[in-house]
Amino acid sequence: MERLLKGRELVQQVFNPKQNEKVLLVCDEKNSSFAQLLGKVFNDFNVQVITWKIPESLRPLIEVPQTLTNLLLESDLTIYLFERKISEKQFRTQLAKLARKGGRVCIMTGFDENLMDALFVDYRKMSELNFKLKGILKQAKKIKITNALGTNIEFSIDNSRKIYLDHGKITDKIVYGSLPAGQVRLCPIEESFTGKIVTKLFEEIYFEKPLELIFKNGLLEIPSKIPEQAKSLFSLIKDASKKPDDNANMICEFGLGTNEKGIYNTKNILNAMKCLGNCTFAVGDAIGLGKAKSSIHAYCIIEKPTVLVDGKELLKEGKFLLENFSNVEPAK
Numbered sequence: 661m662e663r664l665l666k667g668r669e670l671v672q673q674v675f676n677p678k679q680n681e682k683v684l685l686v687c688d689e690k691n692s693s694f695a696q697l698l699g700k701v702f703n704d705f706n707v708q709v710i711t712w713k714i715p716e717s718l719r720p721l722i723e724v725p726q727t728l729t730n731l732l733l734e735s736d737l738t739i740y741l742f743e744r745k746i747s748e749k750q751f752r753t754q755l756a757k758l759a760r761k762g763g764r765v766c767i768m769t770g771f772d773e774n775l776m777d778a779l780f781v782d783y784r785k786m787s788e789l790n791f792k793l794k795g796i797l798k799q800a801k802k803i804k805i806t807n808a809l810g811t812n813i814e815f816s817i818d819n820s821r822k823i824y825l826d827h828g829k830i831t832d833k834i835v836y837g838s839l840p841a842g843q844v845r846l847c848p849i850e851e852s853f854t855g856k857i858v859t860k861l862f863e864e865i866y867f868e869k870p871l872e873l874i875f876k877n878g879l880l881e882i883p884s885k886i887p888e889q890a891k892s893l894f895s896l897i898k899d900a901s902k903k904p905d906d907n908a909n910m911i912c913e914f915g916l917g918t919n920e921k922g923i924y925n926t927k928n929i930l931n932a933m934k935c936l937g938n939c940t941f942a943v944g945d946a947i948g949l950g951k952a953k954s955s956i957h958a959y960c961i962i963e964k965p966t967v968l969v970d971g972k973e974l975l976k977e978g979k980f981l982l983e984n985f986s987n988v989e990p991a992k
Contacts, residue, residue: 667701670779674839675737675766676831677705684735686728686755688714688742694771695741710735720747724754736763737830744769744864744929746893749956750900753945756836766830767838770864770928778840778931781921783828786842789918790825791990792982793844796969797823798991803848803914804968805939808977809870811962813855813941815848815914822846822949823991826918826934836947842919842934847950850878853911857941861929861961865889873960880909880943893958897943900955907952913942913959916967916975924963932961937978939965 671677683702687695692713699709712728714721724732732738738759744752752769759765797817804814828841857873860866867887874881886894900908915933922935933940939962944954964978972984 666780667698668704671698671701671705673783674828674830674841675764677702677707677737679706681707681736682734683707683709684731684738684759685709685711686714686738686740686742687711688719689716690743691741691771698739698741714742720745721751722748723751724758728755729758732758733762735759736833737766738762738764739766739768741768741771746863746865746896749863749896749958753955753957756947760836763833764830764835765837767930769930771839772928774923775840775928775931778842778919778921778923778934781828781840781842781919783841786918786920787825787827788990789980790827790842790844791992792985792988793916793918794823794825795988795991796974796985797844797846799988800969802968802970805962805965807858807962807965809858809860809963810872811856811858811965813853813857813875815854815911816852817846817914818849824949838930838934840919840922840931840934842922842936843915843917843940845913845915845940845949847912847946847952848878848914850911850950850952853878857960857962859960859962861932862890863893863929863958863960865893871960875911878911880911882909896956897958900944903955906954908944908954908956910943910952910954911941912944912946912950912952912954912957913940915940915942929959929961933959937965937975937980938963939967939975 685695823846826843830837917935917938919934920936942959944957946952967975
């Protein structure tokens, strides 16, 4: 009962559902119980809840079925609750684009009970950190990131570009977010992005031996030797980037995690990227933050990064050093 009451408070705070809105829950068999529980919570707000379960016999899905397309375009709020599959990256990207045409979107792919605490973070405190980081990044020109695994990447940023703040507020029309919340992200100046990222988590793939990703002038170079478990992912990126006007191998996102209750769960990259002090990069579609357009969007995580902003340490081994920027005002 206590969790249900908390759930109502969370839905009110994050989504602010309005009477007679249409809420679409897209789930799979694995997450159908959680979708059912969430639907019950939404029913308390006098909204129309529709659940569309992905037929397992059709997976992996490459394109959005027409029946789902119609529902997406008619819905005021769409929430995804299904397992992330590398083979469905194009489907998820298409799903997001269609859902944004209809209304607001929340991604909860791969969500499970272990991530529940990260939903009930102090949203006010998290928002204050987001605003502070935006103020710092709005004034910045150069970023350098290193970590103990060997990451060494540098890039420039343009303060005329949008800085997206993930506060967990999915209340206004055409808002796109995910839960758990907690991130500040932007797109680097693509051509400036050069160096090496060393990661243990690229999309849903965890690497015991860290994976090296080499970038030159904003483009990911496909490794000559690809670990077996990553071959399908790199194949997707390589094939997509060969298509006209598809920037699948172009850098499109840099993010900093701000959720202090986030758990570094190697099975859920959307949670890992929100963990306080983690750093995220992505290639593919920039979702309006930069110039890259693609049929895919692929994340990697940098653990315990040291981040230099115009030569000053913003993070040291994953710990924020905001005292180095005490003279910078938060930006809203």
